[in-house]
Amino acid sequence: MVSATYFKSCCYNDHIKRLITLDLLTGRLSFHKHSIAEGREQEKSRTPGG
Numbered sequence: 001m002v003s004a005t006y007f008k009s010c011c012y013n014d015h016i017k018r019l020i021t022l023d024l025l026t027g028r029l030s031f032h033k034h035s036i037a038e039g040r041e042q043e044k045s046r047t048p049g050g
Helices: 002-046
Strands: none
Touching: none
């Protein structure tokens, strides 16, 4: 029983770790996209007559 519970908790933790890494990766990607878009907007506002 203990080994089964341990196995389950291990798998559960692994699953959570994967979810967290995926979340971090997607978060980084969306943040990167956002900062790129923001940079483009700033460039547009910098150019005169734009």
